[in-house]
Amino acid sequence: MASDDSSDDEYWGSYTRTPQENFSIPSLGQARSEPWPGGRESEAAQLVGKEFFGGCSLSTTCSQDATEMETDATVSVDSQTFKLHNLLGFGSFGSVWMASCTASGRIIALKEVQSSSNEGMEAAMLEAKRLRALRELIQDDRACAALPYLVCAGTVLTSTGYRTLLAMEHIPGAPLQQALEAGQLCAHKLHPMAQAFRVAATMLGQISAAMCHVSSRFFHRDVNSHNILVQVMTGQLSFGLIDFGLAVDSEIWRAGGWRMAGAAGDGRYWTISSWLLFSRGTDALSADQDLQSEYANFIDLHSAGLSVLQTLAVLSKDGPLVPTCKEEEAAFLTMEHLGEVWKQYWCHASACWQQVLDAFNSDARNEIKVKLAEEMVHDTFAAYFVRLRVALEQALASFRCLPDTSGGSRVLGGPKLACGVLEALLIMISTGRPWRGQAGWKEVGQLLSEEKTGIASDASV
Numbered sequence: 001m002a003s004d005d006s007s008d009d010e011y012w013g014s015y016t017r018t019p020q021e022n023f024s025i026p027s028l029g030q031a032r033s034e035p036w037p038g039g040r041e042s043e044a045a046q047l048v049g050k051e052f053f054g055g056c057s058l059s060t061t062c063s064q065d066a067t068e069m070e071t072d073a074t075v076s077v078d079s080q081t082f083k084l085h086n087l088l089g090f091g092s093f094g095s096v097w098m099a100s101c102t103a104s105g106r107i108i109a110l111k112e113v114q115s116s117s118n119e120g121m122e123a124a125m126l127e128a129k130r131l132r133a134l135r136e137l138i139q140d141d142r143a144c145a146a147l148p149y150l151v152c153a154g155t156v157l158t159s160t161g162y163r164t165l166l167a168m169e170h171i172p173g174a175p176l177q178q179a180l181e182a183g184q185l186c187a188h189k190l191h192p193m194a195q196a197f198r199v200a201a202t203m204l205g206q207i208s209a210a211m212c213h214v215s216s217r218f219f220h221r222d223v224n225s226h227n228i229l230v231q232v233m234t235g236q237l238s239f240g241l242i243d244f245g246l247a248v249d250s251e252i253w254r255a256g257g258w259r260m261a262g263a264a265g266d267g268r269y270w271t272i273s274s275w276l277l278f279s280r281g282t283d284a285l286s287a288d289q290d291l292q293s294e295y296a297n298f299i300d301l302h303s304a305g306l307s308v309l310q311t312l313a314v315l316s317k318d319g320p321l322v323p324t325c326k327e328e329e330a331a332f333l334t335m336e337h338l339g340e341v342w343k344q345y346w347c348h349a350s351a352c353w354q355q356v357l358d359a360f361n362s363d364a365r366n367e368i369k370v371k372l373a374e375e376m377v378h379d380t381f382a383a384y385f386v387r388l389r390v391a392l393e394q395a396l397a398s399f400r401c402l403p404d405t406s407g408g409s410r411v412l413g414g415p416k417l418a419c420g421v422l423e424a425l426l427i428m429i430s431t432g433r434p435w436r437g438q439a440g441w442k443e444v445g446q447l448l449s450e451e452k453t454g455i456a457s458d459a460s461v
């Protein structure tokens with residue numbers, strides 16, 4: 001039976017558009033109120049911290065109408081002023097601008113969230129609190145993907161509602177999905193497959209280093225190729241992870257807090273357990289120990305794994321595959337097969353997710369859940385993840401047979417890097433059944449360490 005409690009659905013806003021669609025700024029009254037059904041923010045708040053704003057220097061002021069967000073406008077946040085430069089992007093809750101501090105000149109990203117309700121404003125300030133906590137977690141780890149640490153935040157009460165501004169560290173680069181589509185991650189000097197593995201390895205190294213810290217405090221819950229940013233500068237790749245709007249306290253989440261919130265984020269990157277929770281509700285998930293454990297512990301690992309596999313599949317498909325030895329030919333074939341299985345998964349996941357979005361946009365939440373529950377949507381996803389893992393195992397076996405000298409594989413070089421990436425993906429991509437043992441972010445990081453793969457996490461590509 002499908003879950004009939006629509007209040008379990010959190011925040012669908014960001015994915016009510018496909019990447020090709022036009023963006024629009026949500027108007028006051030739209031923002032936050034619909035995506036967060038009644039009472040959800042307070043429950044989410046409990047997942048994030050014991051008290052809401054206790055001890056925070058996040059300011060709330062009553063004020064006149066707020067300054068328009070436009071190029072060259074000056075806005076105040078807490079006691080600092082910022083000059084706006086250019087629009088970085090739109091989310092479903094507002095716009096994000098590149099700005100500079102008028103006193104120090106420091107470049108930051110400024111996110112504006114407009115809300116007609118108190119709850120919406122509190123949710124925005126909660127995101128600010130999470131971003132501030134990130135700074136306390138990670139002091140100075142250069143191997144880490146960049147994170148949007150909080151600079152300052154404040155809320156202004158206007159005549160039409162609340163306007164919350166979050167000033168955070170600016171992360172250079174473009175969303176991964178966009179960079180892949182634009183071919184920004186291709187290298188002309190390297191074979192596309194070698195380049196694909198180098199990009200995947202660098203991404204895994206930096207994201208796992210960040211998540212080793214982050215996961216001790218938060219689950220992000222929305223890791224995907226829109227929220228991973230990437231910059232290529234003089235051949236160096238730098239990754240960043242943004243949008244902690246759905247993050248929850250990981251300790252409380254593991255201890256059963258997951259029951260208080262619905263499946264969230266982009267369904268194309270969900271685990272089987274997220275699909276089960278979405279279609280059949282909390283009781284169904286509680287009844288399956290393995291899937292409950294997956295949902296309580298591994299959602300970020302799985303969605304990051306799918307983002308890396310997407311990168312590997314997109315980058316390695318370009319270019320002629322002319323093998324220089326029979327071992328290399330076998331490796332190419334298994335990678336071709338992996339790319340094909342990925343394509344089938346992606347088509348299925350995209351179509352399924354589109355149905356969900358369409359249903360949510362036409363107020364048919366419960367109907368789509370009933371339909372997906374009847375179709376055993378979680379089992380269908382399980383079958384795809386099994387196929388992806390089998391294809392990964394086959395690719396790993398073929399790369400292990402590549403000679404570890406350039407003579408044996410002139411195109412791909414030594415197999416260590418590829419094996420590290422494939423083994424890491426086998427830790428990350430879950431079928432909901434506990435064959436990963438206790439492995440997590442730390443083990444992923446170890447597989448991609450410099451001594452194992454022979455490349456530094458910030459190596460040129």
Ligand SMILES: Nc1ncnc2c1ncn2[C@@H]1O[C@H](COP(=O)(O)OP(=O)(O)OP(=O)(O)O)[C@@H](O)[C@H]1O
Pocket residue numbers: 013014015088089090091092093094096109111148168169170171172175226242243244245
């Ligand atoms: N710290 C940052 N540095 C650079 N760019 C950023 C930063 N934060 C956000 N952006 C840009 O703004 C866009 C929207 O940001 P974000 O995803 O945080 O907003 P949101 O309203 O929470 O969106 P979503 O609808 O995805 O939840 C991002 O896709 C990215 O391009």
